[in-house]
Amino acid sequence: MSDFSYTVELERWGIKDNETDAANTTLGINQAFLWARENDYNLVVLPKGRYLIDKNASVNLNSNTTYKLYDCVFVKESNNFTGYTVLSCNNVKNVTIEGATVIGDRETHDYSSGGTHEWGHGIECKNSCYNIVLNNCEVSECTGDGFTTAMDFSAIGGIQHPAHFAKGDINAQGNIDVSKSNYTTVSRFFDVTGSTVKSVGYFYYSGDGYGGYGTGSNLNKTVIKVHFYKSDGSYLGFRNTRTYELIYLSSLPEGTAKVRFSYLQNFDLMNGNLHYVLCARIPQYITYINCKAHRNRRLGASVNGGRFITYDRCELYNNSNPMSNSQGCNPGYGIDIEDGYMTNQKITVKNCNFYDNRAGAFICISTRGVYLENNKFKGAVNLSGSGDDYLSHNNIYYGPITGRSITSGNEADGTFVTFRNDSIFDASCSINAGNTTLENCVFTKSSLNLFGETLKIYNCKLTFDDPDKDAGLRFASKNIEIYDSLFDVRRAGGLVTASYNQTESALFKNVKFLTNETSGGHYVGAKNLIVEDCEFIHSGNKVNYSRMMASRSMRVQNSTFRNQSFRFDGGDIYGSEILAEETGYVTHKFSNNTIIWDASYGTAVHEARGPGVAFLYIPRLEVTDNNLRVVGKNVSLGAMHSLRVFAENYLVLSNNTIVTKNDIGISTKGTITIESAYRKSGSSLPKPRTIIVAQNNNSINSEIVFTKNLDLQLEKNIVGNIPLPAAADSEPSTGTYMVGQIIYNVTPVAGGYVGWICVASGIANKNPWSPNKSYTINSLVNANGKVYRCIAAGSSGASAPSNTNGTAQDGSITWEYVGALAVFKPFGLISS
Numbered sequence: 001m002s003d004f005s006y007t008v009e010l011e012r013w014g015i016k017d018n019e020t021d022a023a024n025t026t027l028g029i030n031q032a033f034l035w036a037r038e039n040d041y042n043l044v045v046l047p048k049g050r051y052l053i054d055k056n057a058s059v060n061l062n063s064n065t066t067y068k069l070y071d072c073v074f075v076k077e078s079n080n081f082t083g084y085t086v087l088s089c090n091n092v093k094n095v096t097i098e099g100a101t102v103i104g105d106r107e108t109h110d111y112s113s114g115g116t117h118e119w120g121h122g123i124e125c126k127n128s129c130y131n132i133v134l135n136n137c138e139v140s141e142c143t144g145d146g147f148t149t150a151m152d153f154s155a156i157g158g159i160q161h162p163a164h165f166a167k168g169d170i171n172a173q174g175n176i177d178v179s180k181s182n183y184t185t186v187s188r189f190f191d192v193t194g195s196t197v198k199s200v201g202y203f204y205y206s207g208d209g210y211g212g213y214g215t216g217s218n219l220n221k222t223v224i225k226v227h228f229y230k231s232d233g234s235y236l237g238f239r240n241t242r243t244y245e246l247i248y249l250s251s252l253p254e255g256t257a258k259v260r261f262s263y264l265q266n267f268d269l270m271n272g273n274l275h276y277v278l279c280a281r282i283p284q285y286i287t288y289i290n291c292k293a294h295r296n297r298r299l300g301a302s303v304n305g306g307r308f309i310t311y312d313r314c315e316l317y318n319n320s321n322p323m324s325n326s327q328g329c330n331p332g333y334g335i336d337i338e339d340g341y342m343t344n345q346k347i348t349v350k351n352c353n354f355y356d357n358r359a360g361a362f363i364c365i366s367t368r369g370v371y372l373e374n375n376k377f378k379g380a381v382n383l384s385g386s387g388d389d390y391l392s393h394n395n396i397y398y399g400p401i402t403g404r405s406i407t408s409g410n411e412a413d414g415t416f417v418t419f420r421n422d423s424i425f426d427a428s429c430s431i432n433a434g435n436t437t438l439e440n441c442v443f444t445k446s447s448l449n450l451f452g453e454t455l456k457i458y459n460c461k462l463t464f465d466d467p468d469k470d471a472g473l474r475f476a477s478k479n480i481e482i483y484d485s486l487f488d489v490r491r492a493g494g495l496v497t498a499s500y501n502q503t504e505s506a507l508f509k510n511v512k513f514l515t516n517e518t519s520g521g522h523y524v525g526a527k528n529l530i531v532e533d534c535e536f537i538h539s540g541n542k543v544n545y546s547r548m549m550a551s552r553s554m555r556v557q558n559s560t561f562r563n564q565s566f567r568f569d570g571g572d573i574y575g576s577e578i579l580a581e582e583t584g585y586v587t588h589k590f591s592n593n594t595i596i597w598d599a600s601y602g603t604a605v606h607e608a609r610g611p612g613v614a615f616l617y618i619p620r621l622e623v624t625d626n627n628l629r630v631v632g633k634n635v636s637l638g639a640m641h642s643l644r645v646f647a648e649n650y651l652v653l654s655n656n657t658i659v660t661k662n663d664i665g666i667s668t669k670g671t672i673t674i675e676s677a678y679r680k681s682g683s684s685l686p687k688p689r690t691i692i693v694a695q696n697n698n699s700i701n702s703e704i705v706f707t708k709n710l711d712l713q714l715e716k717n718i719v720g721n722i723p724l725p726a727a728a729d730s731e732p733s734t735g736t737y738m739v740g741q742i743i744y745n746v747t748p749v750a751g752g753y754v755g756w757i758c759v760a761s762g763i764a765n766k767n768p769w770s771p772n773k774s775y776t777i778n779s780l781v782n783a784n785g786k787v788y789r790c791i792a793a794g795s796s797g798a799s800a801p802s803n804t805n806g807t808a809q810d811g812s813i814t815w816e817y818v819g820a821l822a823v824f825k826p827f828g829l830i831s832s
Contacts, residue, residue: 005043005068006036017049022077026054037062046072055079055105058088058124061095069137070099076120076142080110083119083144091281093130097123097137104142106297107325118298118329119144125306126150127281128200138292143326146293146319149283151305151340153276156190156203161214161273164188169262170227174235184270185262189229190277192249193257197279202246205261206278211341211366211386214273217265219243220342220386221408224263231257238262244342244368282343284308294318298329300357303347305340310348320358332359334379341366342388342407350374361399364390368407383417390417397424404452405434411453411478428472431455436477447472457482465490467517475524480506488514495521495546503527506548508534513546515539520546520565527552534559536566539599551580554588554618561613563599570618570648577680582619582649589622590615595642597670598631612642616678619688620650628658630670630702642670642702646678647710653694660701670702676709690714698736701819731756732764737822754828762820763787769800775813788815 010017013028029051036044042064048071053059055077061067076086086102089095102122111117120143125132129149139146159165166187169180176185190203197203205224207213213220226247228236236253261277283306290313293300300316303309316335320328334354337344347364350373354361360380364370368388372381376396383390383403390405401424406414414434421440428447435454443462455477462485464471471492475482480503489495495518506526512535513523519542529550537560538544547567554568570580570588580588590613597611612628615621628642642658645651653674660670677688690713697704727744737743737758744755769783772795779790783800794812801808801815808815 006041019050022052066096078108129283147301149306216269337364449474492518520544616646753826760823762822
């Protein structure tokens with residue numbers, strides 16, 4: 001190899017640098033480049049100039065050469081061809097191109113011959129190109145794409161069902177064993193000793209010309225056996241492979257002359273399928289560094305076959321938009337990865353800037369392995385087709401994202417679409433199939449619609465703020481897990497959310513849903529639902545009504561519902577009206593949650609809607625250990641259903657506390673309300689025979705209401721709330737008690753009593769009010785069957801307070817009414 005570079009001598013080769021004499025200039029450049037290669041120059045420099053490239057030819061680059069083309073502009077001569085190439089790397093390897101500028105003939109091109117004329121490309125790497133680097137190159141105004149890679153479709157042969165297929169698998173002798181009825185064998189043999197396959201050094205099993213496998217067959221996730229034979233038919237064994245994966249001749253068993261294939265596939269399900277054994281010439285290891293593509297008619301760049309293709313620090317902008325004399329043509333993206341299907345593998349795009357391309361920034365169709373890192377995408381990004389493993393990391397998106405990663409046609413086999421540390425602004429993200437993972441992503445003024453097999457969201461944040469649009473929060477994958485994330489819907493017409501009974505399982509853990517000026521929606525329809533350590537908080541002045549459905553099981557715990565009208569459904573209330581599954585045991589539980597209402601506005605009450613949490617269509621339900629707080633603020637809210645259950649077959653209501661705190665003059669009262677089963681007019685659902693177990697619930701300035709219409713469906717009922725027994729050494733003097741509550745005597749004696757039973761609900765107090773007596777702040781007294789607290793210290797007057805609302809003045813003391821006085825009677829006389 002020479003240690004010296006060669007600078008092209010323009011006069012020697014008849015090259016013009018003033019954009020004239022296209023034929024001789026192109027011929028001279030090619031002759032000079034070829035001469036340099038033949039004379040072992042590994043560095044070629046072309047002097048500064050504008051070089052007109054013949055419409056009938058391309059500039060051809062040679063192997064093992066670096067081309068320094070800075071300040072060289074290659075201008076394509078105007079033509080009427082449907083396709084052309086300006087700079088061409090064809091079946092070459094180890095080539096570096098630096099500094100080239102290419103300008104196509106888009107504005108002067110003659111399109112009158114018909115057709116799309118979409119194949120006029122700037123710099124093309126095609127066929128068996130290997131290890132090509134384009135550095136600081138720029139392409140514009142081509143009738144097709146700025147940069148492109150292209151494969152041929154050379155094949156050893158095709159396979160048509162049923163003629164070339166047989167039932168069964170290959171046995172140890174290399175023969176078809178028809179007893180393996182679940183298998184199909186490609187009965188045709190393929191010669192791997194021919195010149196075509198030898199010239200590329202590999203072959204592989206593929207689908208048809210569109211990447212498909214035909215009716216009744218999808219082999220993308222099927223293990224393919226390739227069987228090896230000598231020329232005389234002797235069997236040499238087999239190896240497992242996968243469609244579109246290269247099988248190198250150098251790795252075949254010694255003496256292999258022909259091959260055939262078998263795989264797990266039902267022969268009878270196939271119908272006219274066409275497959276190929278390809279030995280296509282595929283560009284590999286093509287790298288674009290700091291390149292630009294703009295104003296090209298079709299695409300900034302394309303991969304029409306290629307593996308290990310990298311775009312690094314490239315700028316792809318303003319492609320396919322109209323110009324003075326030409327319109328853009330489809331697809332119209334910054335980069336399109338398409339023809340070649342699963343032959344296209346391991347595509348990396350990093351540190352690139354996409355903007356103002358007509359149709360969008362980036363699209364790929366049926367590609368195996370796409371990695372997007374640290375890019376800025378302005379415009380649509382489409383991870384489409386039957387793709388396989390898409391990873392987006394640390395990108396900024398200004399436009400919609402759509403995706404589908406599912407190579408086998410079966411969602412359960414789908415591979416991953418993964419977004420990590422990405423930022424999505426003023427757009428929507430819609431992933432339609434396969435498995436989707438979102439980690440540490442920020443969605444600003446954006447919607448999120450996720451379907452498919454699995455969805456996992458970790459530590460993400462979404463905001464939406466547009467009063468004229470519905471906010472999309474559609475979690476409709478079969479299996480959903482969302483952790484440590486925030487969904488902040490500030491203004492929206494409503495929530496476009498999931499449909500009923502679509503999801504197999506849904507888990508929300510440490511997730512916060514904030515809503516403001518939005519009417520709410522249906523967050524998820526699941527068969528099995530878990531909500532843990534979550535917050536559902538509504539603010540603003542627009543009524544919010546939201547819901548979740550769990551048709552088989554539900555566990556909601558340690559979560560907060562604030563100023564929400566929130567409903568949990570066991571079945572579809574809007575469609576065919578069905579209940580959750582009746583199992584004979586409790587499957588739905590709501591425990592250790594906090595329900596808060598401290599807003600100063602009312603809400604609509606319709607069906608199960610109310611200013612709290614409601615349950616309906618759930619056959620067996622436990623509601624335990626919850627804390628409900630109602631604050632009457634500024635405006636009277638009347639009697640509020642803070643917790644409302646439409647009881648079906650069985651309900652446990654225990655250890656819940658509801659507290660109402662009212663401002664002066666405000667008559668809000670919170671309630672735990674137990675209703676009869678909800679039924680629509682004309683419903684065909686059977687009326688349940690209900691069992692209700694209600695124990696140890698506590699109400700402070702509130703009510704626990706069992707409605708009268710429950711009587712029509714009760715089978716066995718403890719009417720009202722029965723507190724659990726407690727123990728003390730004397731009649732209670734503090735605390736709140738319900739009628740029927742028992743306090744056992746911990747020091748019973750002969751002739752005494754077993755304990756005390758509450759016969760009038762209220763607050764226990766043994767300090768009767770006295771006139772002309774000094775009281776300190778927070779002192780409690782009873783008078784006229786009521787309990788009062790001192791909120792302004794002083795001396796009492798002559799008459800005891802008697803009001804039941806607000807405060808009362810008594811001498812220099814201000815008293816606040818806190819509740820009725822509990823009354824106890826001893827029970828269970830112990831004989832001496």
